[in-house]
Amino acid sequence: MQVAISIRGATKSYDGKSVLQGIDLEIHSGEIFAILGPNGAGKTTLVEILEGYRNRDGGEISVLGSDPDKGSLEWRNRIGIVLQSASDAGDLTVTEVVENFAHYYSKPRTPGTVIDQVGLREKAASKVSTLSGGQRRRLDVALGIIGSPEILFLDEPTTGFDPEARREFWGLIRRLRDEGTTILLTTHYLDEAEELADRVAVLVAGRISEIARPSELGGRNRKGALISWSDASGDHLEESTRPTEFIATLSATFEGEIPNLQVRRPTLEDIYLEMIEGQA
Amino acid sequence: MRTLVIGAHRGQLELKQFFRQRESVVFTLLFPIMLMFIFGSIFKNSIAPGVTFSQYFIAGMIASGLVNSGFQQLAIMIPMERDFGTLKRLRGTPMPPLSYFIGKLVVVAVSVTIQVVLLMGFGELFFHLHMPTSGEKWLRLLWLILLGSICSTVLGIAFSALPKNGRGASAIVSPIVIVLQFFSGVFFVFTDLPKWMQQLAAIFPLKWLTQGMRSVFLPDSFAVKEATGSWESGRIFIILLAWAVAGTVLAVKSFRWSNK
Incomplete structure (x- = not known):
């Protein structure tokens, strides 16, 4: 190179x-x-x-x-x-x-x-x-x-x-x-x-x-994914390094669709803001 | 060679810009003509046998034309180009710096030529300005314009390092030029000015340029009315040459690409 x-x-x-x-x-x-x-x-x-x-x-x-x-x-x-x-x-x-x-x-x-x-x-x-x-x-x-x-x-x-x-x-x-x-x-x-x-x-x-x-x-690639959903008791947010497994378990507790399900990796912006926090 | 070719391209571009800026065309080219008409129409009295003040004044205006086209224009324009980022951008290209200056010289040469021709033409038509009477006087006019333009250009470039920004430039430069014109015998007969003013003016090239222009456009009989009783052509040549050399050194040393 x-x-x-x-x-x-x-x-x-x-x-x-x-x-x-x-x-x-x-x-x-x-x-x-x-x-x-x-x-x-x-x-x-x-x-x-x-x-x-x-x-x-x-x-x-x-x-x-x-x-x-x-x-x-x-x-x-x-x-x-x-x-x-x-x-x-x-x-x-x-x-x-x-x-x-x-x-x-x-x-x-x-x-x-x-x-x-x-x-x-x-x-x-x-x-x-x-x-x-x-x-x-x-x-x-x-x-x-x-x-x-x-x-x-x-x-x-x-x-x-x-x-x-x-x-x-x-x-x-x-x-x-x-x-x-x-x-x-x-x-x-x-x-x-x-x-x-x-x-x-x-x-x-x-x-x-x-x-x-x-x-x-x-x-960023090793960070966990953020999983959010809702149920009768309100909104929930969990971080997991094994999101597939987590969702499989979660879906067993619901009949049909999980309401408002979202799986999100931290964006570059999340990581970046974390990095410059307190230093800028 | 490459420097010259790029310089020619710069000159072409600068001319386009110059003529598209109506304010600056009016200011540099028409303002001196206006002044000539105003002063020429008010002061028609004779200051010597066969010489009116209008003729005296127009000779001075032609000399001032060189200062307007070169010194004044560049000392204002270059700080503005620093503000606009023109110079910074050029600095980042392989354009030789000398090409930039050649481009400026082209604009000054064109604007000086137009101005001198207009002033001479209108002067002859309306104010009995006499065209040079001998080949020797034409030749003198030529080297006065040439040396005068060079002085004016390099000093304009040198001075452009002083103003902090473009807006400040015209506020500093314009009064300097006007005061210099008063001191150098453009608006008044030079020998009528207080001695200290004459001595101060003698340091700068404009005084010598106006005197040189008078030697071209006024009858030789007027020479006795000059400060030393003669035209002093040789001395004028040497002083302008010295300013041209010193101005070039100063311009090269002081030129700034950025506002810091």
Whole structure:
């Protein structure tokens, strides 16, 4: 397995306040890696250090074999960045901006194709200032992928998307991964991480508290299932590591259907909230 | 080569943006023309045999045009681009930083050319501004515009590091330019100003640009009315060149991609 990004002992503080307290992380080529964490955990700081926007205080970092602090233009040619907020280029059309950015890269994708891929075909000739929030984000993504990057950084990419747009966007990200792009994404949305990420890291107060597959985070796969039902005496909730057996026993005490029966595994959100509780 | 090609693409994009922002087109291109008409119509008196104040003033306005198109425009626009995230986004691409500056230079060059042509044209039509009378004066006009634009551009880029954000920029930059115009003999005859004002103005390039423009557009007989009794073309050239070099160093050293 090839390593696209390797981080060892990365630290950063602002005005004496420690923001990153020794981060260790390896991101493999071709995977979608998500960083989860509450606001102020250091997600954006970490990502901006990897993108070469900020200098770290200590530790070793390599992104595609280069130290981002000394990132050359050739190195930038191989990465793509989708920023958290930009409101530039209002007077230009979508096509004008995308075509212009294509000139900066040595092997750009076709601007028209990229505009189609992010779902902006109908807006291609519209001025950027007329785009909705979600459409602007799609333009940001278009500019992030126009250079056929080997690594794509996405900082909270679907903020402001409606549910349908998010589904479409997820499809696009998966296609990029299937084409071999390594994707590092930060997000607030746990369903997004669960849907997309091959692995997730939870960042709390400047430290990585766990790295795992979304289905295994926080021992989620080994946790018991929650079984709830109702009867004449009221609502009941039980946790069981052998839910099938439990329900078989339970159903013997009822004639026919068990009222309001629900079997539920803890969601990523349950686990995540448990992990950051008291620390954020 | 790649830097130049990308710079040309940037220039094209910047021009589109420039002409689509109606306010800035009006402000940078039409405001000086308006001023010319107002001042030119009020002060028609002669200040020397064969020279009216309108002619004196228009020569100064042409010099100011270089300051408006370069210094003022860039010192306001670049902090705004930092606010909007334009610079941050560009920083994340393989675009060479020099290409960005080339793009800016293209906008300044186009806007300077339009402005000088308009001021000269209207000046000749309505205020008896005389076109340069010899090849040597045309040549001088050319290097004044060229050096003046370079000074104005690099100093605008250098100054853009000072304002904290885009909104603050125009509040800081516009008064500076206006005061400099007063001190440099645009709105008043330079030699009528208090000595300390003249000496202060002599530090900055605008004073020398206005004097140079007068040497191009006013009759040579007016030279004796200048501060030293001559046009001082050689000195103007050297001072503008020095500012161009110093400004470039300053621009490269002080340029900021982000608001911190």
